[in-house]
Amino acid sequence: MSETDKVKKKDTFQKILDKVEVVGNKLPQPVTLFFILMGVVLLLSWIFGGVSVPKPGTGGATGVPQDFIVVENLLTKDGIQRIFTSMVNVFATFPPLGLVLVVMLGIGVAEHTGMIAVALKVFVSKVPKVTITFFLVVAGMLSSVAADAGYVVLIPMGAAIFMGMGRHPLAGIAAAFAGVSGGFGANILPTGLDPMIAAFTEPAANLIDPDYTVNPLSNWLLMAVSVPLVGIAGTWVTEKILVPRLGEYHPEGGMLIEETSNEVTPRERKALKWSMISVLVVLALVAATIIPSNGLLRGDINPVTGNPSMQPFYNSLVPIMFIIFFVAGLVYGILSKTIKNDKDVSDMTAKSMSTMGLYIVIAFVAAQFVAYFNWSNLGSVLAVKGSDGLNAIGFTGIPLLVAFILIASLVNLIMGSASAKWALLAPIFVPMLMLMGYSPEVTQAAYRIGDSYSNILTPLLPYFPLVIVFAQKYDKSAGIGTLISMMLPYAIAFMIARIPMFVIWIWLGLPLGIEGPIYYEGAAQTSHSIEMQETATEEISQNTFYIEEDAD
Secondary structure, X not given: OOHHHHHHHHHHHHHHHHHHHHHHHOOOOHHHHHHHHHHHHHHHHXXXXXXXXXXXXXXXXXXXXXXXXXXXXXXXXXXHHHHHHHHHHHHHOOHXXXXXXXXXXXXXXXXXXXXXXXXXXXXHOOOOXXXXXXXXXXXXXXXXXXXXXXXXXXXXXXXXXXXXXXXXXXXXXXXXXXXXXXXXXXXXXXXXXXXXXXXXXXXXXXXXXXXXXXXXXXXXXXHHHHHHHHHHHHHHHHHHHHHHHHOOOOOOOOOOOOHHHHOOOHHHHHHHHHHHXXXXXXXXXXXXXHOOOOOOOOOOEOOOOOOEOXXXXXXXXXXXXXXHHHHHHHXXXXXHOOOOXXXXXXXXXXXXXXXXXXXXXXXXXXXHHHHHHHHHOHXXXXXXXXXXXXXXXXXXXXXXXXXXXXXHHHHOOOOOOHHHHHHHHHHHHHHHHHHOOEOHHHHHHHHHHHHHHHHHHOOOOOOHHHHHHHHHOOOOOOOHHHHHHHHHHHHHHHHHHHHHHHHHHHHHOOOOOOOOOOEOOOHHHHHHHHHHHHHHHHHHHHHHHHHHHHHO
């Protein structure tokens, strides 16, 4: 391909992204959009109310009584009462809301004292630009150890890092968002997602093999190796597509970012030094609560590892992050003289909350929409219907696995919860692929890949509105189309990187993780047992028929 053809191809792709942005930004504002979606869900629940599908994992040879998933009409008397009586609680218990506000209290102090800005100046002055992009994407993936805290901390930090480098802050937001959400599940460290997903895989496997167990770390190796691969893909998209497309950043005043602003005064360096020391002290105190087996943040004995559970620590990560940012900002502010009294601290936290006003409004309507969608069971019915359609195609082996990844990524656009989707899909695909000779761990890994790269494309992701709010801090016109057009190249790149890697991994027969085999050795025996059971059932039926005939 000549250079001219490459330029034309690049121009064509950029035009497609521009068109996506224009069309997307013509959609209503997020608050209005969620109001419209709420109405659509209510209407669909009325139209399809009563439609049902068999619940996966029930009926037939499962030994579990047949159950059904039914679309609930929310426009009945009971439905309307539920909407009104639950409205406040739905908003108050919306998971992203509390997490965002708590962490932002700590970040507000660290930001308004100037600590974060100075720390970023020192950081960017030491590290090459491309390396920063790579580590930003990787840090996004690793942040899943802290549940959803990466959305709140890392994405705005990505914007600040890029802006400090004299680059467009939206590129930093996109790179961090790609790692946090598009690389979801890929991590070199175990996370709370591992045991949660395995908890649904094992019962699905038991439908075929009652004695089968699934190790929570059975996908760990595949997920760990995915980290550098996704990091490279994210870096390439950022540097080769997004940064050139966004161009230079012009703040509201119309002036370019001055790179000379990276100078740090001696007082700021001293304050930053002691601020970092305070962080180390806090981390040491945290370590003292988790390293001893009877530590304050250790739980009951984990039956898998035989050690006390780390779950209390995982559940405490958001408050810990709040304390780290608050203490670091407080120490920096006192030593740099940006904090003179306790009123300054209160004002900084209040100022931080004032910037979250739009997000709080969006969170209110988004929480109601998510609740309506879950109550109606529309997403669950669509997931089962899509799975049945895939099963009817007649794919087998690796083509079925790849098709399953694509189906999971499409279902991911309408269902945000990883556990809810897997609870529906596991009882269908885990037994199906076990009978084809593939282990439950393989099916689980395929699902985890599908449940990743499409996250960054759906406005139904609970944190999608938050990312738009972050983007609007630097570009007031940024909307849904802006974000989707930025994230589409990442989604395509991650899909192209992770699916072939998964196929090659299976072809080579590499272990997926700890006790993570590729093949299910009991497949032939299980199939034979099923055939014998069917034959025995037929013989019993025939014998019953002969007995009844003789009786007549």
